[in-house]
Amino acid sequence: MLNIRSIDPAALDLAKKADRDGIETVWDRYEKQQPQCGFGSLGLCCRHCIQGPCRIDPFGKGPDKGICGATADVIVARNLLRQVAAGAAAHVDHAYEAVEALKLAAEGKIDYPIADLNKLKAIATGLGIETENKEPNELALEVVQVAYEDMGNHQKQPMKWVSAHAPKQRLEVWESLGILPRNPDREIREAMHQTTMGMDADPVNLILATAKQGLVDGYAGLKLATDMQDILFGTPAPVVTEANLGVLKEDYVNLIVHGHVPLLSEKIVQWAKTLSPEAEAVGAKGVQVAGICCTGNEVLMRQGVPLATNYLAQELAIVTGAVDTMVVDVQCIMPSLGQIASCYHTELITTMPIVKIPGATHIPFTLEHADEAAQEIVRKAIAAYAKRDPNKVHIPDYRAKIMAGFSVEAIVGALSKLDADQPLKPLVDNIVNGNIVGVVATVGCNNVKVAQDIFHVEMVKELLKNNVLVVATGCSAHALAKAGMMNSEGAEKYAGESLKAVLTAIGEAAGLGAPLPPVLHMGSCVDNSRIGDLVTALAGYLGVDTAALPVAASAPEPQHEKALSIGTWAVTMGFTTHLGVVPPVLGSKQVSELLTAGLTDVIGGKFYVETDPQTAAHGLIEDIRKKRQALGLDQ
Ligand code: BF8
Ligand code: SF4
Numbered sequence: 001m002l003n004i005r006s007i008d009p010a011a012l013d014l015a016k017k018a019d020r021d022g023i024e025t026v027w028d029r030y031e032k033q034q035p036q037c038g039f040g041s042l043g044l045c046c047r048h049c050i051q052g053p054c055r056i057d058p059f060g061k062g063p064d065k066g067i068c069g070a071t072a073d074v075i076v077a078r079n080l081l082r083q084v085a086a087g088a089a090a091h092v093d094h095a096y097e098a099v100e101a102l103k104l105a106a107e108g109k110i111d112y113p114i115a116d117l118n119k120l121k122a123i124a125t126g127l128g129i130e131t132e133n134k135e136p137n138e139l140a141l142e143v144v145q146v147a148y149e150d151m152g153n154h155q156k157q158p159m160k161w162v163s164a165h166a167p168k169q170r171l172e173v174w175e176s177l178g179i180l181p182r183n184p185d186r187e188i189r190e191a192m193h194q195t196t197m198g199m200d201a202d203p204v205n206l207i208l209a210t211a212k213q214g215l216v217d218g219y220a221g222l223k224l225a226t227d228m229q230d231i232l233f234g235t236p237a238p239v240v241t242e243a244n245l246g247v248l249k250e251d252y253v254n255l256i257v258h259g260h261v262p263l264l265s266e267k268i269v270q271w272a273k274t275l276s277p278e279a280e281a282v283g284a285k286g287v288q289v290a291g292i293c294c295t296g297n298e299v300l301m302r303q304g305v306p307l308a309t310n311y312l313a314q315e316l317a318i319v320t321g322a323v324d325t326m327v328v329d330v331q332c333i334m335p336s337l338g339q340i341a342s343c344y345h346t347e348l349i350t351t352m353p354i355v356k357i358p359g360a361t362h363i364p365f366t367l368e369h370a371d372e373a374a375q376e377i378v379r380k381a382i383a384a385y386a387k388r389d390p391n392k393v394h395i396p397d398y399r400a401k402i403m404a405g406f407s408v409e410a411i412v413g414a415l416s417k418l419d420a421d422q423p424l425k426p427l428v429d430n431i432v433n434g435n436i437v438g439v440v441a442t443v444g445c446n447n448v449k450v451a452q453d454i455f456h457v458e459m460v461k462e463l464l465k466n467n468v469l470v471v472a473t474g475c476s477a478h479a480l481a482k483a484g485m486m487n488s489e490g491a492e493k494y495a496g497e498s499l500k501a502v503l504t505a506i507g508e509a510a511g512l513g514a515p516l517p518p519v520l521h522m523g524s525c526v527d528n529s530r531i532g533d534l535v536t537a538l539a540g541y542l543g544v545d546t547a548a549l550p551v552a553a554s555a556p557e558p559q560h561e562k563a564l565s566i567g568t569w570a571v572t573m574g575f576t577t578h579l580g581v582v583p584p585v586l587g588s589k590q591v592s593e594l595l596t597a598g599l600t601d602v603i604g605g606k607f608y609v610e611t612d613p614q615t616a617a618h619g620l621i622e623d624i625r626k627k628r629q630a631l632g633l634d635q
Contacts, residue, residue, distance in 0.1 A: 547574020
């Protein structure tokens with residue numbers, strides 16, 4: 001698996017061009033890092049104080065404690081807690097920005113209309129806010145107030161975003177474990193404190209603190225961000241477009257949006273349309289916007305903007321020589337982009353005060369001047385088009401048709417064509433009768449340690465063949481989109497017979513005239529909250545705990561700390577959560593055992609590490625079958 005860089009034909013094609021053009025890519029740098037440090041890989045290195053660094057000998061021949069006396073178990077558990085807290089911090093910071101935007105929008109101080117009144121009312125009602133006879137702006141401000149109170153909660157009671165949205169049975173479990181978060185910033189601060197020199201030395205206590213960070217991530221990060229963004233920009237509904245680098249066009253200005261937060265990219269999509277005549281004036285046919293990583297997913301879900309590629313091929317997008325401008329916001333942006341852009345005519349634009357890259361042009365993005373920034377960026381792309389060197393351009397002709405936009409509201413909308421009164425019933429009935437064996441959510445990244453996309457695609461093929469419905473987000477969704485698993489033909493090609501029959505029935509009823517895709521694109525990584533909302537609704541409908549549902553999660557190629565925090569949240573929801581790359585915990589038998597087995601008794605979920613895609617698929621199916629049996633669905 002390691003000998004090839006990718007299974008995506010566009011990426012393979014461009015990787016060769018990168019070699020020809022003398023461009024160093026992520027794969028070259030990975031090779032130069034070999035062999036990677038064994039202590040770090042096992043989680044056995046501590047740099048938490050400057051008496052260190054301390055390392056524990058995994059073979060038991062050298063030191064078995066750090067200078068302060070910290071054991072392997074303590075060092076591994078502390079490192080993991082810090083990583084998960086960092087992932088949660090990234091998501092909470094993202095959510096915070098979205099809350100700020102809704103507040104300013106409701107006050108009429110910025111030019112962002114509130115797009116989705118139904119979502120606003122639904123969120124308000126869920127929070128116990130009276131919605132009758134209130135202007136949208138007034139209601140939005142009341143919702144914002146609850147979010148801000150959560151962010152600054154100095155009391156002992158948990159965050160409202162958790163208590164209002166989490167499944168009841170889960171709340172009881174989390175309360176009994178003492179892991180209900182009070183205020184996200186306080187919990188992240190506490191995790192940093194708890195892991196400094198001379199603090200917590202109890203691995204169990206540290207792992208429980210890690211679970212708490214999972215809840216911070218799930219509710220103060222993912223759920224809060226998605227809720228705010230849906231209110232501001234609209235809740236996604238099905239859209240049809242294409243995925244892969246072949247969506248770039250030789251005769252258009254190509255502008256790539258990359259990162260995570262849709263506040264700027266929504267404006268860019270809008271201004272790209274408006275300023276299209278200016279592109280025509282320089283000889284282009286218009287402005288083609290395409291997305292990388294989760295910003296790509298955000299504008300795909302709501303605006304039908306095509307997907308360019310996922311994490312591992314971000315550099316290769318520039319190697320096409322056809323990207324006039326790449327604009328980035330936050331997270332998962334390789335620092336190497338500045339250097340690579342300088343080898344082509346591509347203008348790399350950074351926009352956020354905490355993400356500056358040498359070689360990039362910095363155009364500060366503020367909510368107050370969003371339109372100006374977006375216009376300036378689109379105009380820079382149009383100006384860069386004239387500098388394109390046709391001899392350097394190579395756009396690989398690979399594109400897959402995709403249908404995306406499957407918010408919970410969109411899924412319920414499609415199902416309600418089958419049963420208007422109880423829209424979840426057709427889905428539940430088909431799970432009960434075994435036509436759908438269960439549901440697996442595939443999430444997360446690419447990781448250079450795995451050939452790009454191979455784990456996502458091979459594992460999902462096996463799941464679909466065995467009649468497991470797949471929902472996907474993040475770079476996993478990109479991978480499955482590029483592989484042609486997000487269209488009706490994908491149902492014909494990959495789904496087992498009974499799953500195909502269900503997808504066909506729903507597709508026909510929803511007026512598609514064809515089956516639903518076998519993999520439903522539910523959005524960006526923060527949109528994992530949509531998956532949370534769906535399972536919460538299913539559990540509520542059935543009156544069971546989410547941990548009892550025949551549902552599992554998988555991050556087949558995780559790289560980011562955010563993937564660890566999302567995975568931790570999935571475990572707290574009671575799901576078996578597969579990781580296809582081993583996280584740095586194997587240096588502690590106790591921590592590894594707690595994560596993969598010991599936690600289950602108290603929390604219901606567990607991590608499951610398996611590095612072979614087929615074996616992982618069957619492991620997840622076996623887990624789902626056990627849950628079916630426990631529910632009395634199978635013998
Ligand atoms: O937040 S899946 S590589 S892009 S971290 Fe990053 Fe991982 Fe992609 Fe989206 Ni999520
Ligand atoms: Fe070493 Fe302890 Fe300092 Fe870590 S906290 S670097 S184990 S002395």
